[in-house]
Amino acid sequence: MEEFLRAAEGVVVPWEQAVRERFDLALAAAYGSIDRVHAPLVVMPHGAGYAKGHPTSTGRLSVYGLDGQRLVRDGRPVPRMVVLSHDSQLDLLREQCPEVVEVAEVVGDLSYDRLVVSASSREAYRDALGVGPEQQLVVVTSTWGAGSLFGMHLDLLERLMDELPPSRFRVAALVHPAVWFGHGPRQVKAWLADCVDAGLMLFTPELDWRAALVAADRVIGDHGSTTAYAAAIGRPVLTVERPAALALVPDAPQTRLGEVAPALRLDVPLPEQLDSTDADPVLAEEIRARLTSRPGSAACTLRRSLYRLLGLSEPGAHRALSAAPTPRKWCRS
Structure with a gap:
């Protein structure tokens, strides 16, 4: 991960040093030891909302990212702001971690908003990926873990x-960064070398998955977030089976998608299934409605809140949300 961050031209501070310093603002999309950070802290989901959890001794589901074990110390909220994408998450937070409700804010989903803005660049993306006018681009997306598509x-x-x-x-593959960095890029590329030789476009972690x-x-x-985002922007989706032990939040878009989207059958020829899978506007709207309660407003709302936490006046001129960058790796010369 350090190598990846350096490749992205970020300044990498060792954790041992980071917890001794004071900062003006800290952003976190994971929750381990966040109470050790000396800064106004903003926590946010690292996928499509807060979808995963684990059963408690009472039989209720404790939702990861919205639980008191990570967000509360000595009866007080650890973060100064908890970013939510949907009103239903506020209800979950009120139920399982009421101490943090006062610092929670529903801003919407920034990734969904950027996908919508990127729609106008669709032809540029397809041209860069070498998808001809008579070709279909099939994108295979996998989260991480033994129960994932990749696993x-x-x-x-x-x-x-x-x-x-x-x-x-044409076929492209989007594999969760935890797979890339858990097994190592060399191993992932080795597993898929024959497929890449046959024409598979393998998106490495530094490439923006939204373009695909x-x-x-x-x-x-x-059951990963990327599949839910695809459905929300109206892409026809086929889903693979989810592991029986997987605990998903009932209202999460990933849960609903697994219930109603067409399931991929391994005993039927793949071209036949792809040809018979069409866009479903009703499903797209249902998934979008579960994904975000504030479509189109995440960037503006989040920017305003971060300036407030920094104690700075928000600048008067704001750059519009930009489209995802074109995946130059496959651009034709």
């Missing part, structure tokens, strides 16, 4: 490269 159906990518005629289809979703014609995914 349960790694051979699916090989099947796609074997069964989909290249004259009609906007460019896609079909998406095959698991």
Whole structure:
């Protein structure tokens, strides 16, 4: 991870030093030891909302990221602000961690908003990826863990490269960064080397995944956030089975998508299933409605709140939310 951050031209401070310094503002999308950070702290989800949890001894579901174990110390909120994407998350927080409700704010979903803005760049993305006018782009997306698409159906990518005629289809893969950095980029590339040789476009972690979703014609995914984002912007989605032990929040978009989206069948030819999977505007609207309560407003609301925490006046001129960058790696010369 340190190597990745340095490649992104960030200043990397060792944790041992970071917890001794004072900062004007800190942003966190994970929750381990955040009480040791000396700064006004903002915590936010690192995916599509707060979807995962674990059963408690009482049988109730404790939602990861909205629980008192991580957000409260000595009866007081650790963060100065908890970023929420949906009003339903405020209800969850009120139920399982009421001490933090006073510092929570529903701002919407920044990634969804940026996907919407990026729609106008769809043809530029497709051109950069080498997708011809007569071709369909199939994007395969996987979260991390043994129950993910990558963990349960790694051979699916090989099947796609074997069964989909290249004259009609291009295939791209989006794999969660935890897979890349858990196993190491060298190992991930080694597992998929034959597929890449056959034409698979493997998005490495530094490439913006949103460009692939906007460019896609079909998406095959698991219970991860990226699949939910694809459905929310109207992409036809096929889902693989989810692990039986997986505990998802009932109102989460990932949960609803797994209940109603067409399921990929491994005993049926893949081209046949892709051709028969069409866009569903009703499903797209339902997933979007569960994804964000403030569509289009996340950047503006979050910016205003961060300036407030910094104790600074918000500048009068604001740059509009930009589209995801074009994946230059595959641009034609």
